Amino acid sequence: MFSYASYPxxxxxxxxxxxxxxxxxxxxxxxxxxxxxxxxxENFQHPxxxxxxxxxxxxxxxxxxxxxxxxxxxTHWNIGAEFLKIVIILFIGSVLSYxxxxxxxxxxxxxxxxxxxxxxxxxxxxxxxSIIYVLSRYIYLKNIYENSARDISxxxxxxxxxxxxxxxxxxxxxxxxxxxxxHFLCIQAMENYCIFYFLENNNxxxxxxxxxxxxxxxxxxxxxxxxxxxxxxxxxxxxKSLKGNAxxxxxxxxxxxxxxxxxxTFISSIIPQIKQQNS
Numbered sequence: 001m002f003s004y005a006s007y008p009x010x011x012x013x014x015x016x017x018x019x020x021x022x023x024x025x026x027x028x029x030x031x032x033x034x035x036x037x038x039x040x041x042e043n044f045q046h047p048x049x050x051x052x053x054x055x056x057x058x059x060x061x062x063x064x065x066x067x068x069x070x071x072x073x074x075t076h077w078n079i080g081a082e083f084l085k086i087v088i089i090l091f092i093g094s095v096l097s098y099x100x101x102x103x104x105x106x107x108x109x110x111x112x113x114x115x116x117x118x119x120x121x122x123x124x125x126x127x128x129x130s131i132i133y134v135l136s137r138y139i140y141l142k143n144i145y146e147n148s149a150r151d152i153s154x155x156x157x158x159x160x161x162x163x164x165x166x167x168x169x170x171x172x173x174x175x176x177x178x179x180x181x182x183h184f185l186c187i188q189a190m191e192n193y194c195i196f197y198f199l200e201n202n203n204x205x206x207x208x209x210x211x212x213x214x215x216x217x218x219x220x221x222x223x224x225x226x227x228x229x230x231x232x233x234x235x236x237x238x239x240k241s242l243k244g245n246a247x248x249x250x251x252x253x254x255x256x257x258x259x260x261x262x263x264x265t266f267i268s269s270i271i272p273q274i275k276q277q278n279s
Contacts, residue, residue, distance in 0.1 A: 005080030009138060010247040011071060013265050018068045026061025029093075030054060038121065044105065055100055060093045067092070079134060086130045087123070094119040138246045145244030152271070153241035156278045168220040170196070172211050181222060185255055187233040189213040197256055204255050224277075228262045228270050236274055 012018040033041060033053050046052060067089050071077070098115045102108050166181040177196065185197040185204070194216050196207045209216075217227050224237040234251055243250045243259060248267055250259040262270050 005078065005083070007079050007138065008245065008247050009077050009079045009082045009134070010141060010264060011074075011077045011082070012068055013072065013263060015069075018065060018072065022061050022065035022068065025064040026057040026059075029060040030057035032125075038125070052105060056097055059096045059100065060089070063089050063093045063096065079138060082134055083130065086126065086134075090122045090126045091119060094122045142244070142246040145246065145248055147244070148271075149242035149244030149249055152275060152278075156239065156241055156274070166222065168222075168225070170209065170211070170216060170219050172209060175209050175211075177207060177209065181225065181235070182237070184220070184225060184235045185238055185253055186235060186260055187213065187216055189231040199255065226266075226270060226273070228260065228266045230263060232260050234260050236270070236277065239274060242274070 012021055030053065032038075033056055034050055041053070067085060071081075071085055074081075095115070098118050099110075101118075102110050102114075108114070168179045168181055168184055170177040170179070179196070179198045183199040185199065187197070188195045189212075190208075192210060192212065193208055194211050194213055196209060196216075198205055213227070213231065213233065217233055220233070221227075225233060225235050227233050228251065234253075238253050238255070239251045240254045241252045243252065247261070248264045249262040249271065251262060252259055
């Protein structure tokens with residue numbers, strides 16, 4: 001299991017995905033409480049028992065939501081970081097749940113020992129379930145994307161040298177760059193700058209320009225030149241093959257020595273187009 005800790009892991013990227021997963025996490029906690037009734041819940045008798053247990057759903061759902069929104073800013077994520085995130089969620093959720101239980105349900109004196117008992121019980125229940133979920137999701141996504149990438153790559157034709165004669169013009173206050181669309185490869189964003197990769201006399205050339213990726217995309221986007229990641233714009237007509245992993249896809253261009261990632265938010269637009277242009 002420890003060998004998996006450093007493997008890249010796909011975290012939620014969009015607010016919608018984070019919200020839906022947070023809702024699912026909160027409802028899972030609620031269902032677990034009403035079915036198994038841990039922490040002495042089976043001895044708690046009240047005509048509105050299940051209604052009074054519902055705030056636990058809200059507590060863990062909001063904790064899950066806030067934690068995932070915070071970690072969504074990290075660019076690199078792996079299985080070990082995902083497990084650490086889960087422990088943090090269980091800890092914060094246990095703290096809030098303990099206060100809710102002590103102050104509104106059981107009305108008992110707050111004691112550190114009782115909290116640690118609840119936290120350890122939460123870990124004992126939450127960690128095994130989380131391990132099964134995280135590893136299963138990793139293996140499932142890895143197999144899906146790897147098989148799909150292999151199938152798509154088999155149908156990608158070798159890019160020809162003369163496809164489109166369309167000049168791309170990039171203008172800033174201090175720079176003006178004109179590249180033929182057929183010779184354009186990709187753009188890599190680096191903070192306030194972008195590195196433009198293109199062919200010149202059959203050699204790869206790169207130029208650093210002070211421009212945002214959004215501004216660059218507005219000037220050069222075509223049917224083939226698309227944004228595929230928050231840090232990359234790529235010429236889909238130059239894609240030679242794909243690789244797949246648990247995080248999604250990576251595009252391979254023979255002219256450059258690095259792979260271009262495709263964010264999961266762009267998969268639904270990028271991958272079908274690659275399939276269509278090679279069908």
